[in-house]
Amino acid sequence: MMKMIGQNSLNRKYAIAGILFVAPAFIYYLAIFFYPLLSAVYSSFFKVNILANQYTFVGLKNYVETISSQDFQHSVKVTFLYIGMFIPIIMITTIALSIFVTQFPSRISGFFIVLFILPFISANVTAGMIWNFILDPVLGIVNNLTGSSLKWFRGADTALFSVVIVGLWLRIGFDVLILVGSIRGIPPEVYEASKLDGAHGLKQFFYITYPLINPTVVLVLTLEVIRSFRVFGEIMSTTGGGPGGATKSLMIYLIKDVFPLSYGRASAVSILLVFFMIVLSLLQRFLKKNVQY
Known part of the structure; x- marks a missing residue:
């Protein structure tokens, strides 16, 4: 007892x-x-006067005005365009670089990983300054070496893709680090057995490597989609949402257009963003249930 x-x-x-x-x-x-x-x-259900600390109940008015606003609809369109360009490129590039890096001994692959991760640990403002110089239409390295006349960040047709380039430069290192760890975790015996069965090169990738790292790929995909919905730093440090709203994402719309004018509407936009994040998180859980470990 x-x-x-x-x-x-x-x-x-x-x-x-x-x-x-x-x-x-x-x-x-x-x-x-x-x-x-x-x-x-x-x-989000009030008209807010922060200075006077006054809250006037307006119900769903902030949500209705936000959803019906052309500026909000345009920012949603820009955000989805960014996602549509950014996600396929970064996923394909990340998987390819991860496979490439793991072909080398640990010391050499470690050097590559450090090289890739350096942009990730740099500030968005720094990245913006670097790429503004590289892609400057007149003084930029790219246009001078290639003889191109593209306006990059200053052109309405090229600004969003230019921001995608900056996002790729910032994020690829982090994603490669995750996938390389996943690939390294595959037992060597699996590859040795596959070679005995005649699987080499692409066959090994599609029938062994990719199925085994699929859960990690889904994780990386979800993280990047969620981050893309909240893309802000690289846009603010390069185009500021311009030219002509060509790069005005949801976060740029929230911070620059809505928040200074209406705290209530800004709260409504924030809640809509949270709703998007919840939907994506649920989608990730659904995808995880359907991947093969």
Whole structure:
């Protein structure tokens, strides 16, 4: 009996210690994420005067005005165009580079990974300055070497693709790092057995490598789609949403157009973005259930 009481007391102490360790992170999460989310949901139903601290209930008016706004619809279109260009390129490039890197010994592949990851750890402003110089229509390295007359960031037809280039430069290293780790986790015996069965090159990739890294590919795909919905830094540091709104994504529309004028509508736009994120998260869970491990 005394042994059971002592064991229960020890378990209680472990439970209290666990709660104390988790509490700071939980409080941080409530303060930084949960409270602002609830505040945004609440404010989205009001016309808000922040300076006077006045809240006038307007119901769904902020949502109706936002969804019916041509500027909002244009920003959604730009965001989806960005996703449509960015996602296929980065997924194909990431998988190809990951396969390429894993063909080398650890030291050499490590050098490549460090080379790829350097842009990822650089600031968006720095990336914007670098690529503004590289793709400058007059002084830029690309136009001077190729003799091209493309306006890149300054042309309405080329600005969004130019931003995609910056996004690829910033993100590929992170994705390659994840996929290389997944590929390295495939047992060498699997490849040796496949060679005995006559599988080489592309056959090994399509029948062994890709099926085994498929869950990681789905993870990377979901992360990049979610990030693409929130794309902001590379646009703000290069085009600022121009020229003529050609690169005005949802986040640019929210920060530059809506937030300075209407806090209530800005909250509504934020909640719509959160809704998009939830849908994508549910889609990822659905895809994960249908991939083969």
